[in-house]
Amino acid sequence: MTLETVVEDIREEARARAEEIRGEGEAEAESLVEAAEADAEETLEAAERRAERNVEQERERELSSAKLEAKQMRLEARRDVLESVRDSVEEAIVDLEGEDREELTRALLDDAATEFEDADGVLVHGRADDQALVEEILADYDGYEWAGEYDCLGGVVVESDESRLRVNNTFDSVVEDVWEDELKEISTRLFDEQ
Template sequence: MSLETVAEEIRSEAEETADAIHKDADERAEEIIAEAEADADEIVETAEAEVAQEIDQLREQELSSAKLEAKHERMSARREALDDVRDRVESRLTDLDAEKRRSLTDSLLTDSLAEFDEDEQLAVHYAPGDEDLIADLLDERSNVTTAGEYDCLGGVVIESESSRVRVKNTFDSVLADVWEDELKEISNRLFDDR
């Protein structure tokens, strides 16, 4: 064998080895590319799922927030309506005709006096403008005197001079008690919450 033949065989083997290496490298490159594409597809799917989930969560949060805001607005409107009703009731109490005012005041005075002993010395406070009415109602009661105005819509506040007991029986206090006791029913009637 000549040197040229040996060189040719070495070159031929080197080319075959190089071709095999290229072929293996191409196959490995294709595998790597296929794996990368599969990984990329999986990453895209995962990202799309996460985005969809985030959109759903944001939608739920926005819906919940809108519902809460609507509830707050309804409650605020109800509160305003109830305040308006109460203001109108107070206005009607202030504008009672003289006969009705006298009757209610006399009833509150009688109920209040029943809380004290008959011989106790008592002082009666009254609503602004009711001085003559109270003086007339107290005309036959010797143990009760007027004590001046009290900031209220009507009715009386009676104090015992000896025991420091005070009975507050004003239109305001009666309205506050009725309002508290009947608020649910008033609300149901106004807003049809049955």
């Protein structure tokens, strides 16, 4: 065997080994690329799922927020309607005249007078526009006198220095009591809530 043959055998063996290493390297590289692509696909799918979840959560938040805003708007509209109804009631009471106003004022004074049966001096306040009416009614009560104006829709505020008692029987207080007692019924009728 000649040196040339030995060298050629070594070269041939080296080429074969190089080819084998290159094949193993390509197979490993292909395996790594496939694994990387699989990881990338999995990462992409996970990101898409997260994005879909986030979109759904944001949609739910927006929907919930819109529902709450709509509910607040309905409540505000109802509150406005109720205020308008109450304003209309108060305007109608202010506009009461004649026998109706006298009858209601007298009834409120009669009711308050039960608290002052033993009092010697009783002071009665009322709406400035009702002074003449109240003074006319007071002519039927011994020891009662007009004491001045009270800012109200009508009715009377009665007090006695002796007993330090004050009774507010104004139309305002009656409206307030009725309004509180009947608000649910008023709301049901206005907004047809069954």
